Amino acid sequence: MSRPLEFFDAAAVLFDLDGVITPTAEVHMRAWSTMFTELFAARGVRAPYSERDYFQYLDGRPRYDGVAALLFSRGVDVPWGEPSDPDDADTVCGIGNRKNAVFSSLLETEGIAAYPGSLAVIDRLAALGIPVAVVSSSKNAVPVLTAAHLADRFPVVVDGVVAEAEGLPGKPRPDIFLEGARRLHVDPAGAAVVEDAVSGVAAAAAGRFGLVVGVDRGVGSEALRDAGADLVVGDLADLLAEQKGAPQ
Structure with missing residues (x-):
């Protein structure tokens, strides 16, 4: 070799x-945690979001791929949707855009x-x-x-x-x-x-x-x-x- x-x-x-x-990984982690904690609570998902989920399903992946992988791990089935979906849409893309809205807000208020x-x-x-x-x-x-x-x-x-x-x-x-x-x-x-x-x-x-x-x-x-x-x-x-x- x-x-x-x-x-x-x-x-x-x-x-x-x-x-x-x-x-920014720290900001991403906080944004994912905030968004998925609220989403899982609203949907009655029994296994709560954890830091392990970030490293296993989200870290380094394209945003929508990560959302799809984590939702699949919890048995949550939603349509893929379109990248243009609003952030309140119940789709993979909408959920991903919801997280990005949280991230953008944190970046704007806190800087990096x-x-x-x-x-x-x-x-x-x-x-x-x-x-x-x-x-x-x-x-x-x-x-x-x-x-x-x-x-x-x-x-x-x-x-x-x-x-x-x-x-x-x-x-x-x-x-x-x-x-x-x-x-x-x-x-x-x-x-x-x-x-x-x-x-x-x-x-x-x-x-x-x-x-x-x-x-x-x-x-x-x-x-x-x-x-x-x-x-x-x-x-x-x-x-x-x-x-x-x-x-x-």
Whole structure:
């Protein structure tokens, strides 16, 4: 088996957003919890929503796919609907849009800031001239980057909006990461991916990227490695520490 690519030797780095660059995963988790707790109570679902549901069914997946998976786990059957459904519609899309309304409200009132370690790594990559992209299942990637004052740092963003427009399947399929590499004009084998979700790590591994870095924000190091991560860190600042400790 070939040795994984060294992170700061990569031709490009493709970052997931939520939980990797910004702590938006926490905001998403609160929005999902608020919405599903109210929904399950209204429907009389006996098994309440839990944090485990977020990691098992929602984390890293396209929004409507996550809604459908979680509803199925509770035996709740609603029609798929259309992305244009209002957020009070009793459809998969309507429920997903309801969650997004809660998320947007939280983002607007509370704002968001990048993890300091992630910002330091982005600065280091810029100093080295290594191009970067954001590849996210979220349709909120651009608003989140704007709120975090990072929009100008990522000329390439492949998110849920792009995926829908281009007909690209979401993670754990590798298509959106491969599209990110294509837009950066790099071979996936020479590029690195940074992910915190099992589905995202699996997508990067399926795309045969040269290095897959898992960031353990709660899903667990073992789960990330099992999904295909070559390296797992607790914070991206660890990558800078490893570089400083490497022989010159």
